Amino acid sequence: MRSDYLSSGPGFAEGEVIERIEAFRRRRPRLRDELVTLAHGAGGKSSAALVDAVFVEAFRNEALEELGDGAVLALPSGERLALSTDSFVVQPLRFPGGSIGHLAVHGTVNDLACSGAVPRWLSAAFVLEEGFPVAELKEIVADMAAAAAAAGVQIVTGDTKVVPRGAADGLFVTTAGVGVIPAGRTFPAVRTGDRLILSGTMGDHGTAVMLARGDLAIEADVDSDTAAVSDLVETLLAAAPGTRWLRDPTRGGVGTTCNELAQATGLGVVLDEAALPVRPVVNGACEMLGIDPLHVANEGKVVAVVGPDEVDDGLAAMRAHPLGRDAVVVGEITEQPGSTVVLRTAFGGTRIVDMLVGDPLPRIC
Amino acid sequence: MRSDYLSSGPGFAEGEVIERIEAFRRRRPRLRDELVTLAHGAGGKSSAALVDAVFVEAFRNEALEELGDGAVLALPSGERLALSTDSFVVQPLRFPGGSIGHLAVHGTVNDLACSGAVPRWLSAAFVLEEGFPVAELKEIVADMAAAAAAAGVQIVTGDTKVVPRGAADGLFVTTAGVGVIPAGRTFPAVRTGDRLILSGTMGDHGTAVMLARGDLAIEADVDSDTAAVSDLVETLLAAAPGTRWLRDPTRGGVGTTCNELAQATGLGVVLDEAALPVRPVVNGACEMLGIDPLHVANEGKVVAVVGPDEVDDGLAAMRAHPLGRDAVVVGEITEQPGSTVVLRTAFGGTRIVDMLVGDPLPRIC
Numbered sequence: 001m002r003s004d005y006l007s008s009g010p011g012f013a014e015g016e017v018i019e020r021i022e023a024f025r026r027r028r029p030r031l032r033d034e035l036v037t038l039a040h041g042a043g044g045k046s047s048a049a050l051v052d053a054v055f056v057e058a059f060r061n062e063a064l065e066e067l068g069d070g071a072v073l074a075l076p077s078g079e080r081l082a083l084s085t086d087s088f089v090v091q092p093l094r095f096p097g098g099s100i101g102h103l104a105v106h107g108t109v110n111d112l113a114c115s116g117a118v119p120r121w122l123s124a125a126f127v128l129e130e131g132f133p134v135a136e137l138k139e140i141v142a143d144m145a146a147a148a149a150a151a152g153v154q155i156v157t158g159d160t161k162v163v164p165r166g167a168a169d170g171l172f173v174t175t176a177g178v179g180v181i182p183a184g185r186t187f188p189a190v191r192t193g194d195r196l197i198l199s200g201t202m203g204d205h206g207t208a209v210m211l212a213r214g215d216l217a218i219e220a221d222v223d224s225d226t227a228a229v230s231d232l233v234e235t236l237l238a239a240a241p242g243t244r245w246l247r248d249p250t251r252g253g254v255g256t257t258c259n260e261l262a263q264a265t266g267l268g269v270v271l272d273e274a275a276l277p278v279r280p281v282v283n284g285a286c287e288m289l290g291i292d293p294l295h296v297a298n299e300g301k302v303v304a305v306v307g308p309d310e311v312d313d314g315l316a317a318m319r320a321h322p323l324g325r326d327a328v329v330v331g332e333i334t335e336q337p338g339s340t341v342v343l344r345t346a347f348g349g350t351r352i353v354d355m356l357v358g359d360p361l362p363r364i365c
Numbered sequence: 366m367r368s369d370y371l372s373s374g375p376g377f378a379e380g381e382v383i384e385r386i387e388a389f390r391r392r393r394p395r396l397r398d399e400l401v402t403l404a405h406g407a408g409g410k411s412s413a414a415l416v417d418a419v420f421v422e423a424f425r426n427e428a429l430e431e432l433g434d435g436a437v438l439a440l441p442s443g444e445r446l447a448l449s450t451d452s453f454v455v456q457p458l459r460f461p462g463g464s465i466g467h468l469a470v471h472g473t474v475n476d477l478a479c480s481g482a483v484p485r486w487l488s489a490a491f492v493l494e495e496g497f498p499v500a501e502l503k504e505i506v507a508d509m510a511a512a513a514a515a516a517g518v519q520i521v522t523g524d525t526k527v528v529p530r531g532a533a534d535g536l537f538v539t540t541a542g543v544g545v546i547p548a549g550r551t552f553p554a555v556r557t558g559d560r561l562i563l564s565g566t567m568g569d570h571g572t573a574v575m576l577a578r579g580d581l582a583i584e585a586d587v588d589s590d591t592a593a594v595s596d597l598v599e600t601l602l603a604a605a606p607g608t609r610w611l612r613d614p615t616r617g618g619v620g621t622t623c624n625e626l627a628q629a630t631g632l633g634v635v636l637d638e639a640a641l642p643v644r645p646v647v648n649g650a651c652e653m654l655g656i657d658p659l660h661v662a663n664e665g666k667v668v669a670v671v672g673p674d675e676v677d678d679g680l681a682a683m684r685a686h687p688l689g690r691d692a693v694v695v696g697e698i699t700e701q702p703g704s705t706v707v708l709r710t711a712f713g714g715t716r717i718v719d720m721l722v723g724d725p726l727p728r729i730c
Contacts, residue, residue: 036497041527054503055489055523058510063486063521071521073486076545077442085488085541086524089532121428121438123450124420125539127492132401138419145423156428156436158420159451159539162406163728167454167534174490174524176450176541180441363528 029355037359043251044295044356069247070115072181079183082117084108085176091363093140093170095212097205097223098299100173101143103365106226106299108177109151110248113230114302116187116237117179119151124175125159129168140171151228153177185237188307190244190265195311196331197304199232199324200225201277202254203296206364207285216288220281227300232323236304240314245305248298251365252356255294257303258331258341259355268334269341271353275330294343295356297364305333394720402724408616409660409721434612435480437546444548447482449473450541456728458505458536460577462569462588463664465538466508468730471591471664473542474516475613478595479667481552481602482544484516489540490524494533505536516593518542550602553672555609555630560676561696562669564597564689565590566642567619568661571729572650581653585646592665597688601669605679610670613663616730617721620659622668623696623706624720633699634706636718640695659708660721662729670698 029045031053039046056064063071070084086107093100105122112119124144128137148155208224210216229248237243249257254276258269271294278293286293300323306314311329318324341353394410396418404411421429428436435449451472458465470487477484489509493502513520573589575581594613602608614622619641623634636659643651643658651658665688671679676694683689706718 031499034499036493036495036499036502036527038495038527038529041493041525047525050499050525051523054499054506055520055525058503058506059489059513059520059523061519061521063519064523071486071488073521073543075440075442075444075446077440077444079440079442079444081440081446081543083486083488083541083543084522085490085539087490087492087526087539089492089526089528091532121436121448123436123448123541124424125450125452125541127452127454127537127539128401128406130401130403134396134399134401134415134419137401138423141419141423148424154426154428155420155424156426156438157449158416158424158429160406160412160415160420161452161454161537161728162401162403162724163454163534164403166531167456167728168537169528169532172492172526172533172537174450174452174492174539174541176448176488176490176539178438178446178448178543359527363526363532 038362039359042356042359044256048355068115069111072115080181082112082115082179082181084111084115085174086111087172087174088365089172089363090209090365091169092212095209095224097208098226099140099143100171101140102147102226103299104173104175105144105147105151106228107250107365108175109153109228109230112177112179113233114246114248116185117181119153119177119179119230122148122153122155122175122177123157124155124173127168127172128160128162129170130162130165132170151230188242188244190267190305190333192267192333192335194244194305194307194333195329196269197306197315197318197327198254198277198330199302199318200326201279202298203278203282203286203293205299206296206361207282209364210361211285216285218285220285222281225298225300227323229300229302229323232318232321233302235317235321236314239317240306240310242307242310243304243314244307247303249301249303250299251297253295253297254303255292255341255353256355258353262339262341266338268337269331270334271331271341271343273343273345275328277326277328289360291360294353299365403727404724407721407724409621413720433480434476437480445546447477447480447544447546448541449476449480450539451476452537452539453730454537454728455574455730456534457577460574460589462573463591464505464508465536466505467512467591468664469538469540470509470512470516471593472615472730473540474518474593474595477542477544478598479611479613481550482546484518484542484544484595487513487518487520487540487542488522489520489538492533492537493525493527494535495527495530497535516595553607553609555632555670555698557632557698557700559609559670559672559698560694561634562671562680562683562692563619563642563695564667564683565691566644567663568643568647568651568658570664571661571726572647574729575726576650581650583650585650587646590663590665592688594665594667594688597683597686598667600682600686601679604682605671605675607672607675608669608679609672612668614666614668615664616662618660618662619668620657620706620718621720623718627704627706631703633702634696635699636696636706636708638708638710640693642691642693654725656725659718664730
C-alpha cells in the first residue's frame with residue numbers, strides 16, 4: 001500500500017494533522033480533459049468528473065443526482081423499484097472464477113441489491129464484432145443464464161447489434177436490471193460512530209483478470225470473486241435492519257467507494273489498515289504493479305455502514321453466509337476529517353486514501 | 366420493390382397459388398452459422414435465428430418468449446411495467462434529422478410505447494473509445510436530454526466504460542427503459558379482417574443514414590424520422606381502445622415487422638402495395654441499392670392492428686397527430702395464407718414478403 005503518511009500520530013481531533021488533511025478535503029473533481037481517456041472509465045476520480053460534467057449536468061433529476069448504484073423509482077401504486085445498468089467490456093472474456101457473462105449478471109444484480117432492492121428482472125444487450133464465434137457466445141450466454149438462475153432473476157428482454165470487424169473488440173454486453181424495494185425499507189442517515197463492514201477480501205477480481213491477461217510475469221491462483229451479493233445483503237438487513245448505507249466496491253475498489261461515502265455524507269471515514277482483508281497473492285501482485293488493493297475492483301463484495309448497536313449482529317449474520325465468511329469491521333465514521341477517507345496504518349500513522357486516479361487496470365469489468 | 370410474383374391473380378382463397386404460398390410458410394428460421402455475421406444484427410431472419418438459438422434457448426421464460434419489443438413485468442402490487450433495451454451503434458453518429466443520442470432515447474421509448482406502456486424512466490450506458498472528443502460526447506448527451514424531455518421520460522441512472530483505441534468505434538450507447546402499463550390495458554387477439562395501419566412513410570431513417578455515409582453517389586434531402594411515438598400511440602389507443610397489436614418497425618423494416626406479426630398469430634398479412642407510403646427519394650435510393658423499402662429501418666413509425674369497427678376512428682386520430690399525418694391503412698389480416706406476408710401489387714399480382722435477409726445496411730441504428 002502507498003505510504004504517504006500525513007502524520008505518525010494516531011489522532012485527528014485537532015492541530016496540524018487536521019489542517020493538512022483539510023487541504024486534501026475531497027470535493028467532486030472537475031473535468032478538464034478534451035478527449036476521453038481510459039481513466040474516465042476506471043470508476044475513480046476522472047469517472048466522477050466526467051459523470052458530473054457530462055451526464056448529471058445534462059440529465060438533471062433527483063434520482064440521477066443521488067449517484068447511487070441504482071435509481072429509485074416511485075410507482076403510482078406507491079411501490080418502489082430500483083433501476084440500474086452497467087456495460088461490460090472486460091478482457092479477456094473468460095478468467096479464473098468467471099466470465100463476462102457472470103459479471104454482466106452479478107454487476108447489475110449487486111447494484112440493485114445495494115440500492116436496497118430485491119433484484120427481479122434483467123435486460124441484456126449485446127454488441128458483437130463480426131466473426132465472433134457463435135459457440136463462444138453460447139457459452140457466455142449460458143454463464144449469464146446460470147448466474148441469473150442462482151441470483152433468482154430472470155433475463156426477460158434483450159437486443160443484439162453486430163458491428164463490422166475492427167469496430168468492436170469481440171463482445172460487449174450491457175445489462176439493466178429492475179428490483180423491487182420491500183415496503184417500508186429505508187436507510188437511516190449515516191452518523192458519526194457508525195461502523196464500516198467489508199464482506200470479504202479486497203481486490204480479488206481485478207487481480208484475477210490482470211493475471212489472466214499475463215500483464216504480470218507471475219503465476220498465481222487468484223479467482224475472481226464474481227458473485228451475486230443480493231442474498232448476503234438480505235441476510236445483513238434481516239440482522240441489522242438499521243443498516244445505513246450499502247455499496248458494492250467494483251471499479252475503483254473499496255478506497256473509491258469509501259470516498260463516495262465520505263463525499264455523500266460530508267463525514268470522515270477512518271479505515272484500519274490492519275483489519276483490511278487482502279489475500280497475500282493479491283497484495284504481492286499489487287506491489288509489483290505499484291497499486292493499492294484499496295483501488296482494485298471487487299465483483300462480489302459489499303461495503304456496509306451499520307450502527308454500533310447492530311454491528312455485532314450484522315457481522316455475525318454475514319459471517320454465517322457463504323459469501324461473507326471473511327466479513328470484518330474495517331473502519332468507522334468520524335465527524336472529522338469531513339468528506340475524507342483516512343487510513344490508520346499498522347504502524348500507528350495515518351494517510352489519506354484518495355479515489356482511484358488514472359486507470360492502472362483497464363477493462364477489468 | 367422486388368417482383369418475384371407468385372401469381373398474377375388477386376385472390377388467395379384456394380388453388381395453386383395457395384399451395385405455392387404454403388410452401389413458403391414462415392417458420393422461425395434456424396441458426397446454421399458458426400461465426401457471427403452482420404446479418405445477425407440486422408433485425409431480419411438471421412437475427413431471429415440467433416435470438417432463438419442462443420438467447421431464448423438459454424434464458425427461457427415467458428416474458429422473453431413473447432419476443433415483443435419489451436417484456437411485461439407483473440409487480441406484487443398488481444401493477445404492470447414494461448422493460449426494454451437497445452444498443453445503438455449507428456455510423457455516422459450524426460445524420461440528417463438526428464444523432465445516436467436521439468435514437469438511443471427514441472428507440473427504447475418506442476419499444477415501451479408499443480408494449481402498451483407509458484415510458485417513464487431510462488438508463489444509459491456508454492462504451493467510449495479512448496480519444497473520443499468530450500465536446501462531441503456532450504452534444505450527444507444533450508440530444509439525449511432533449512429527446513428525453515420531449516418524450517416525458519427521465520434518464521435516471523447510467524454507466525460509462527472506456528476501451529483502448531481500436532477496441533470500439535467511437536461510441537456505443539445502450540439504453541434500457543421502464544414504463545408503466547395503465548391499469549386495465551389489454552390487447553385483444555388479432556383476428557381475420559383486422560386492418561393494418563402504418564403511421565407514415567417507410568424507410569426514411571435507413572435511407573437518411575445511408576445517404577449521410579456517402580454510400581450512394583446521390584445528393585438527396587432525406588431526414589431520419591427519429592421521434593418518440595409514445596404520444597401518437599396514446600392518441601391511437603384513446604380513439605381505438607380495442608387495438609390488437611403495436612410494433613415500431615425499426616431494423617428489418619415494415620416487412621420484417623409484418624412477418625413477426627404473421628408468425629406470432631399464425632395468420633396472414635396482406636399488404637396493399639399501392640397504399641404503402643414511400644417518399645420518391647427513398648424509393649429511388651432503394652432501387653439503386655436493390656433493396657425493398659419494406660426492409661429499410663424506421664425510427665418514428667408505428668404499425669398498428671386495429672379492428673374494422675375502430676379503424677376509421679383510429680386512423681383519423683393518428684392523422685390529427687403531428688407524427689401521424691401520413692397514416693394510412695396498408696393491409697389486412699387474413700386467414701390464409703397462414704404465418705405469411707403477401708403483397709398485393711399495383712398490377713394486381715401478389716408476392717411473398719419475407720423477413721429481411723442479410724444486412725444490406727449495416728449499423729443503421
